[in-house]
Amino acid sequence: MGIERIEYKTWKGKKTSFSKRFFVIGEKIFLNKINSKAIWILLVIGYILVHVFTIASAPFYPREELTKELILDGRGTLIGAPYLKGYFFYLFTIILVSVVCSDILSQDIKENSFVLYFSRPLRTVDYIAGKLTGSIMIMSLFCALPPILVGSSVIATQTGNNYMGSFGILGLTTIAGVLTSFIFLPYAVLLSSFTKRKAYSGIGTFMTFFVLDIISDIFTNFNTNWRLVSPVNLLHYSYDIIYGTELPAEINSTLYVIAVIMLTILPLFTLFIRIHLKGVKG
Amino acid sequence: MGEINKPKITAKGVLVKFGKTIALDSFNAEIPVGISGLLGPNGAGKSTFIKSILGLIEPVRGKIKIQGVKENSHLIERRDIIGYMPEHQCLIEDMKGFELVSYMSRLSGLPRDDAVERAHALLDFVGLGEERYREISSYSTGMKQRVKLAQAITHDPEILLLDEPTTGMDPDGKEEMLDLIRKIGEFDKTILISSHILHEVEQVSDYVVIIDQGKTIKCGFMDSIMSTDDGRYKLKIRGSEENIHKFINKLDSISKIIQSMKEKNQVTLVVTGLNDTSKVFDFVEKGNIQLRYIRPDLLTLEDFFLESFSGR
Numbered sequence: 001m002g003i004e005r006i007e008y009k010t011w012k013g014k015k016t017s018f019s020k021r022f023f024v025i026g027e028k029i030f031l032n033k034i035n036s037k038a039i040w041i042l043l044v045i046g047y048i049l050v051h052v053f054t055i056a057s058a059p060f061y062p063r064e065e066l067t068k069e070l071i072l073d074g075r076g077t078l079i080g081a082p083y084l085k086g087y088f089f090y091l092f093t094i095i096l097v098s099v100v101c102s103d104i105l106s107q108d109i110k111e112n113s114f115v116l117y118f119s120r121p122l123r124t125v126d127y128i129a130g131k132l133t134g135s136i137m138i139m140s141l142f143c144a145l146p147p148i149l150v151g152s153s154v155i156a157t158q159t160g161n162n163y164m165g166s167f168g169i170l171g172l173t174t175i176a177g178v179l180t181s182f183i184f185l186p187y188a189v190l191l192s193s194f195t196k197r198k199a200y201s202g203i204g205t206f207m208t209f210f211v212l213d214i215i216s217d218i219f220t221n222f223n224t225n226w227r228l229v230s231p232v233n234l235l236h237y238s239y240d241i242i243y244g245t246e247l248p249a250e251i252n253s254t255l256y257v258i259a260v261i262m263l264t265i266l267p268l269f270t271l272f273i274r275i276h277l278k279g280v281k282g
Numbered sequence: 283m284g285e286i287n288k289p290k291i292t293a294k295g296v297l298v299k300f301g302k303t304i305a306l307d308s309f310n311a312e313i314p315v316g317i318s319g320l321l322g323p324n325g326a327g328k329s330t331f332i333k334s335i336l337g338l339i340e341p342v343r344g345k346i347k348i349q350g351v352k353e354n355s356h357l358i359e360r361r362d363i364i365g366y367m368p369e370h371q372c373l374i375e376d377m378k379g380f381e382l383v384s385y386m387s388r389l390s391g392l393p394r395d396d397a398v399e400r401a402h403a404l405l406d407f408v409g410l411g412e413e414r415y416r417e418i419s420s421y422s423t424g425m426k427q428r429v430k431l432a433q434a435i436t437h438d439p440e441i442l443l444l445d446e447p448t449t450g451m452d453p454d455g456k457e458e459m460l461d462l463i464r465k466i467g468e469f470d471k472t473i474l475i476s477s478h479i480l481h482e483v484e485q486v487s488d489y490v491v492i493i494d495q496g497k498t499i500k501c502g503f504m505d506s507i508m509s510t511d512d513g514r515y516k517l518k519i520r521g522s523e524e525n526i527h528k529f530i531n532k533l534d535s536i537s538k539i540i541q542s543m544k545e546k547n548q549v550t551l552v553v554t555g556l557n558d559t560s561k562v563f564d565f566v567e568k569g570n571i572q573l574r575y576i577r578p579d580l581l582t583l584e585d586f587f588l589e590s591f592s593g594r
Contacts, residue, residue: 006406008465011438015391018358024388112372116433119336119366120389121358 018121022130025117029104029134038099043142046092051146054083058153064160066151066169068243071176084147084176084239090232093143093180094209100138101188102202104131110196114278124275128268131189136181144177169243176242183235183260184209186267193274224250228259286314286489288349290441290472291335296344298330298496305330307496308344313474317467319483319490320476321587327496328476329369332443335474336366348441362391365439367430369446369476375419379410382418383432390437397436404432408462423450427459435466442466442473448482460486484583492590500590507586513537513556516579520548521571529569536561540589552579 033039054074069075074083083089108114117127151170158166187208192201209231216230227233228251237247237256247253289312298306306327320328333339335346337357347353351360374382380401387397405414408428413421418429427447434442447463448456464486467473477483483490484504491501515537519529526549533539533553541552556562559576566573 006403008407008435008462008469009403010469011392011396011400013392013396015362015437016388016393018391021389021391024385028385107374107376111375112368112370113374115338115366115368115372116374116386117389118338119361119364119368120386121362121391122389123358 018123019126021122022126023133025127025130026133026137029131030137033100033134033138039096039138042092042096042099046096046142047146050086050088050092051142051150055146055149055153058150059157062157062159063154065158065162066154066166068169068172068245070154071147071151071169071173072239072243083150084173084180085236087232090235093139094184094206094231096139096142097135097184097188098202098206100135101185101192101205102198103192104135104189105192106195106198106201109193114275124272127275128189128271132182132185135185135189136178139181139185140177143180144174147173147177172242172244176239179238179242180235183238183264184231186264186271190267190271190274193271224248225252225255227251228255231263234259234263286312288315289313290315290349291474292347292349293331293334294345294347296331296334296346297342298327298334298339299342305339305496306334306341309493309496309498311491311493311498311501313472313491314489315470315472316488317463317473317475317486319487319583320474320493321478321480321483321490321583322493322499323478326494328478328493329445330496331493332366332445332474332476335441335443336361336364350440362437363440365434365437365442367434367442367444367447369449371426373418373426373429376417378415378417379421379425379429379432380405380414382429383414383436386433387436392437400436401432404436405429408432409458424452424455427451427455431459431462440471442471444473444475446477447475448477448479456482480583480587490583490586492587494591500586504583507583508581512554514552514554514579514581515556515559515576516550516552517562517576518548518550518574519566519571520574521569522547525569525571529565529571532565532569533562548574 063070067075071083072085074081074086108117118124148170151166151173155163155166155170184205188201188205191204191208192198195201195204213230213232216226216228216233219226219229228237234256237251238260240247247256291311291313293309293311296306296309297304298309309327309331311331320331322328330339334341335348337360345353348360348363351363377385383404384397384401387400388394392400402414408431410425410428410432413425418426421429427450431444431447434444444463448459451459460482463473463475467486475483475487487504489501489503490507492499519526521529526547530539530542530549530551533551536558537553537556539551539553541550543550562576563573
């Protein structure tokens, strides 16, 4: 008798599909972030300052249907101040993105854990997609979930019968929320790949967006297209397009597309190249 | 030094450059199923070869083939059957040991429940008990090495690449690590251990590849390296300087003297190609010298290693 020695055992199970493994990274990031005190504190403060009053008051102000004006500009709410287009909403979004993404790649660089990922059957795109998925899930808690709650509570208490129209707006609100959750991530993730210190990455992300706003304000006096340099303006123009409003006449639509690409596609492409150049092929 | 029937890994003319530095220079090697040692001094190209097998480094020229993996298939298919234990720090420090191994299991394709079960089984196997629930940042170097091994074998890979697996471990820990490697090797795996510690490789390997400056110097199965079939003997003689000199000349005519150590009026010699020892006794009798001993000399990996580098 005695304790049996533990021997090596083989594993003969069925492996999951290659293409779904990015979700494992996403899930891990979501769980890690959701257990972080800093994220919770930010979410609580952000909810109190941005969402709570709108969510709480929406059912008590019965209206005919859900409108884009209510979601974007807060028209007909208790506060009456802009909701999705409110500056606090934008401010908390960029603070949250800075905190969420501060260590998203910088930790892997610091701990050299890239090699753990890429010695496995995982492509560079899966790795990036996993990191983005996890971050979007966290960002959605602030950027997408509350507007959907607002929209849903309005629909639940609306007096009119145009439910189709209301659900249409709710769908567009979901798209707008997901866009808000995503649009600042590529740049923040890219910045996190430039440093081993998460403080540099987080502050760098926030300051970049802040400085771009200032630059935009200064140069808009010379040419209105400079508004596109500001991430907040770019976000608001994107809302307009999602809700079916045309861009203001003084804004060049081609420049708008270029600005969106510069904020999303270009950082992602640069990130891909950077990881690839680190000796991580695949 | 022994033919390999079906090599699991074959490198042909592999050239790897880092800027102007050549890390692997037309490198050729065949790695059989079983435990193989990849030996060489620091900077010889051992880690580069391992990373090239994984596809983490792309050779400028040449090919690395893996038996059972199509040549033009995507790298992820190759990595699917490989486990890798890196030399340097790579663990995610704020994760718990168990958390990291189950996470890596899932990334390697194990379903969630299997990943949890396998992580526990492997952490038991590598000897991490309750420590598995502690953050990795609180682990000793030896414990980190064990976690690194566990994460490498999580998907039960056919090929296991171990880069300096005993680095930073105490003597007992090293022995245990080698024992673990030996146990994994019992399951028909291809294990390649990169090391510059000859004694360790000698203990566990069936086959060795010695590399230096990005080139294969020698390779062979351990049993053929260690064999004395080539008439390898060690002998010690005593006598006057003149008689010893004459004896050495005669001995040199029937064998090859590869080592000679002189101490006062006696000399220890190591020879190869000595097929008839009776001639030695003749030389001793006629040469008026004393033969203290003559015995077959078992070659150690260290001798093999030193011989490989002699004249370079």
